[in-house]
Amino acid sequence: MSNRFIGARQTTVAREVELVGTGVHSGAPVSVILHPAEADTGLRFVVTRNTRLVAEIAADVRNVKNLTLCTVLGDEHGVTVSTVEHLLAALRGLGIDNCFIEIDSKEVPIMDGSSIAFVEAIDEVGIRELAAPRKFIKILKPIRVEDGGCWGELVPHTGFHLDVEIDFDTPLIGRQHLALEMSPGVFRNELARARTFGFMSDVERLWKAGLALGANLNNTVAIGDDRILNREGLRCPKEFVRHKMLDAVGDLSLAGHPILGAYRSVRGGHRLNSNVLLALFADKTAWTLVQAPRVREVASVEVAMGAAAVALAE
Numbered sequence: 001m002s003n004r005f006i007g008a009r010q011t012t013v014a015r016e017v018e019l020v021g022t023g024v025h026s027g028a029p030v031s032v033i034l035h036p037a038e039a040d041t042g043l044r045f046v047v048t049r050n051t052r053l054v055a056e057i058a059a060d061v062r063n064v065k066n067l068t069l070c071t072v073l074g075d076e077h078g079v080t081v082s083t084v085e086h087l088l089a090a091l092r093g094l095g096i097d098n099c100f101i102e103i104d105s106k107e108v109p110i111m112d113g114s115s116i117a118f119v120e121a122i123d124e125v126g127i128r129e130l131a132a133p134r135k136f137i138k139i140l141k142p143i144r145v146e147d148g149g150c151w152g153e154l155v156p157h158t159g160f161h162l163d164v165e166i167d168f169d170t171p172l173i174g175r176q177h178l179a180l181e182m183s184p185g186v187f188r189n190e191l192a193r194a195r196t197f198g199f200m201s202d203v204e205r206l207w208k209a210g211l212a213l214g215a216n217l218n219n220t221v222a223i224g225d226d227r228i229l230n231r232e233g234l235r236c237p238k239e240f241v242r243h244k245m246l247d248a249v250g251d252l253s254l255a256g257h258p259i260l261g262a263y264r265s266v267r268g269g270h271r272l273n274s275n276v277l278l279a280l281f282a283d284k285t286a287w288t289l290v291q292a293p294r295v296r297e298v299a300s301v302e303v304a305m306g307a308a309a310v311a312l313a314e
Contacts, residue, residue: 008292010097010134012036014126019117021109024083024196024220025070027213030105032087034121037098039132042256043091045073045081046102055079059088061254061278067271069211071251082107085250085270086196090118092253093187093246096127097134113195113219115246119188134292139261143280150267152276154286157262159183164245165266170199172223176241187249193235194242197221200229248273255280257289 018033037044043059055075057063065074066082074080087108091099093115111117144153163179180186198212198220206212221239222229236242244265251273252259265272280286 007095008134010039010130010132011095011127012038012041012098012130013096013122014128017121017125019109019111019121021111021117022214022219023105023107024110024113024214025211026082026105026107028105028107030103030107030109032108033102034125035100035102036128037100039098039130041098041100043088043096043099043253044101045084046100047079047081048102048104057081058256059084059254060256061274061281064254064274067269067274069206069270071254071270071274080106083110084108085247086111086113086115087118087250088253089187089246089250090115090122090192092258093182093192093249094119094122094127094184095258096122097258098130110196110214110219113197113221114243115192115250119192135257136260136290136292137255137257138288138290139259139280139286140288141286143276143283143286145272145275145279147272147275150269150272152263152265152268152272154259154261154263154276154280157260160259161262162245162248163262163264164241164248164268166241166244167267168240170223172226172228173240176238178238178241178245180245182249191242191246191249194239194246195219195221195235196243197223197240199223201225244269252277260290 013034013036016033016035018031020031023030045057047055057073057075063073064071065080066072070083071085072080072082073084081103139154139156142153142155144151160182162182165177167175180190198215200222217230228234248263248265251270252263255277
């Protein structure tokens with residue numbers, strides 16, 4: 001993938017690319033095609049059935065319909081697309097602002113349970129810079145949401161910082177904490193390969209609810225009573241909290257633009273991530289939409305995004 005695209009300008013995929021897989025909850029086969037899109041299109045799901053257009057659903061927190069084990073988007077006619085978070089994390093994590101996501105089923109394919117297959121597909125076709133300047137949601141004051149022992153908050157920051165803590169009542173996970181200053185390179189190297197996980201004790205209940213029908217050891221880290229059941233074990237230290245951070249990147253992409261701010265999450269998940277965004281947009285004094293300065297040429301996306309963030313924060 002070329003680094004020669006400007007972080008202060010909007011981007012899209014350079015050409016279309018297709019991925020084929022299985023829905024982790026539905027167990028159904030699914031095809032996803034990423035298409036280039038013009039500036040200010042945003043990230044939009046184009047739902048098809050037998051090549052016929054059924055719906056177009058913007059990746060927007062106002063379109064969230066369900067948050068049980070995954071993030072589900074839908075329209076006013078009842079058309080839904082579920083498990084969108086890993087794909088959206090790859091797009092936002094790599095700095096892609098505009099893309100049509102054509103999908104022929106109700107669920108984004110799980111692939112290996114992480115974002116890496118989507119990252120590799122984007123690498124295959126590259127990223128194209130558009131002429132329009134990138135727009136950011138700049139956090140102006142703290143916004144905090146509490147839900148029992150869970151809480152999340154957005155606070156002002158010059159870039160995009162993630163600080164995530166999880167705490168599970170099993171020594172196989174326990175308390176894990178990780179904080180990262182986000183950029184495409186950090187997303188690729190630190191988060192993209194972290195897989196979703198589940199507990200074997202929950203399997204029967206999930207199956208009865210019609211969930212996790214496509215889950216297996218090839219796409220989920222399976223946690224038993226006293227061991228990880230996947231033969232290869234974990235991919236990296238703190239893979240569990242890394243995956244929660246990956247989910248947060250995907251869920252926060254539903255703000256509609258990159259965020260200039262720091263996000264802190266403690267014992268959270270999809271529901272908390274979504275509720276923090278809703279609380280943010282409910283307070284018009286807590287954020288503003290800003291535009292990156294126009295630039296001629298910058299060597300890499302990380303440098304450009306950092307320079308744009310600093311300029312916008314001043």
